[in-house]
Amino acid sequence: MDLAEYKGVYVIAEQFEGKLRNVSFELLGQGRKLADGIGDEVGAVLIGYNVKPLAQELIAHGAHKVYVYDDEKLANYNTTAYSKVLCDFFHEVKPNVFLVGATNIGRDLGPRVANSLKTGLTADCTGLSVDEDGKTIVWTRPALGGNIMAEIICPDNRPQMGTVRPNVFKKPEADPSATGEVIEMEAKLSDADFMTKFVELIKMGGEGVKIEEADVIVAGGRGMNGAEPFVGGGILKELADVLGGAVGASRAAVDAGWIDALHQVGQTGKTVGPKLYIACAISGAIQHLAGMTGSDCIIAINKDEDAPIFKVCDYGIVGDAFEVVPKLTAAIKAAKG
Numbered sequence: 001m002d003l004a005e006y007k008g009v010y011v012i013a014e015q016f017e018g019k020l021r022n023v024s025f026e027l028l029g030q031g032r033k034l035a036d037g038i039g040d041e042v043g044a045v046l047i048g049y050n051v052k053p054l055a056q057e058l059i060a061h062g063a064h065k066v067y068v069y070d071d072e073k074l075a076n077y078n079t080t081a082y083s084k085v086l087c088d089f090f091h092e093v094k095p096n097v098f099l100v101g102a103t104n105i106g107r108d109l110g111p112r113v114a115n116s117l118k119t120g121l122t123a124d125c126t127g128l129s130v131d132e133d134g135k136t137i138v139w140t141r142p143a144l145g146g147n148i149m150a151e152i153i154c155p156d157n158r159p160q161m162g163t164v165r166p167n168v169f170k171k172p173e174a175d176p177s178a179t180g181e182v183i184e185m186e187a188k189l190s191d192a193d194f195m196t197k198f199v200e201l202i203k204m205g206g207e208g209v210k211i212e213e214a215d216v217i218v219a220g221g222r223g224m225n226g227a228e229p230f231v232g233g234g235i236l237k238e239l240a241d242v243l244g245g246a247v248g249a250s251r252a253a254v255d256a257g258w259i260d261a262l263h264q265v266g267q268t269g270k271t272v273g274p275k276l277y278i279a280c281a282i283s284g285a286i287q288h289l290a291g292m293t294g295s296d297c298i299i300a301i302n303k304d305e306d307a308p309i310f311k312v313c314d315y316g317i318v319g320d321a322f323e324v325v326p327k328l329t330a331a332i333k334a335a336k337g
């Protein structure tokens, strides 16, 4: 393989029901930094149906080029068909780097494409940089239960690939006046490329705000002692509602069956980056911190003044969450008038 033939850092832009996922923008911001580091350009690959109008948004967030596969057959995500499209794109355009969001779709698609192209993929990265050689990407991810950070490279194969967790990198500011190239591509698909058939979309987790996209998260841990605080009328849900936010949870609360795993924050849950994270009766285990220390402001409420969560918070309240949380909610309601 002549590595010099492969150029460009490409973000696999993910959209759902005609709306781009935030992680696509976060990756474009970081992709641009990587591209600058290796003297290359950053682009996006957009796949779906009626998605072409989204290309300008990607350009506004840093893409120099957007390759669009807009085809009715691609209206719903399909592992084998989307993989085929990306493999064809690789053979035609010869990109150097593929950045994929570590979302449900990205975690399904990325490894399949990497396997088909016989290249390496680093999953669930939390850091990206350029090696001293000025051309190899260094993919950083937690390993051994979060106790070490592993740096992984793919020096001999192309594309260099990785999935990156949402909310690890900040979304860049949009520049509506930015210009770029939109290239329409043809998806060469036959029935044999669809090994599964889309039957129905069943949305999980209700209509509320998703924790990955929330500006405010009120999270509860084992100390909440049951499911009640997490659901409608419960003290965590009430505080989240008054702040227009979402309810999150530690793994202990999820494992106890008090709340669905979709709300879990941490190493095996979601990585979140809200403006405000309120951790209630959560001790602050390293695996929980791995998912929330990117929050702009952290408030911890815990009755144990030595709880590790107090080491990472901006404001700490030593007290019983069952007393503090309702008081906070009442004070916010009163302040709102």
Ligand code: FAD
Pocket (backbone or CB within 6 Å): 145, 220, 221, 222, 223, 224, 249, 250, 251, 252, 253, 264, 265, 266, 267, 268, 269, 270, 280, 281, 282, 283, 284, 285, 286, 287, 288, 291, 301, 302, 303, 304, 307, 319, 320, 321, 322
């Ligand atoms: P605890 O550690 O039991 O803490 C409960 C806290 O509540 C204590 O600090 C206590 O002082 C306080 N408290 C009790 N009652 C009250 C009250 N009335 N008012 C105020 N404070 C009170 N964990 C995650 O969260 N997310 C993950 O993704 C995750 N992934 C993991 C992956 C691996 C491989 C492993 C090994 C573990 C993982 N864990 C994860 C588990 C993690 O190690 C901890 O066990 C878990 O985070 C503890 O949850 P907790 O803080 O709710 O419970």
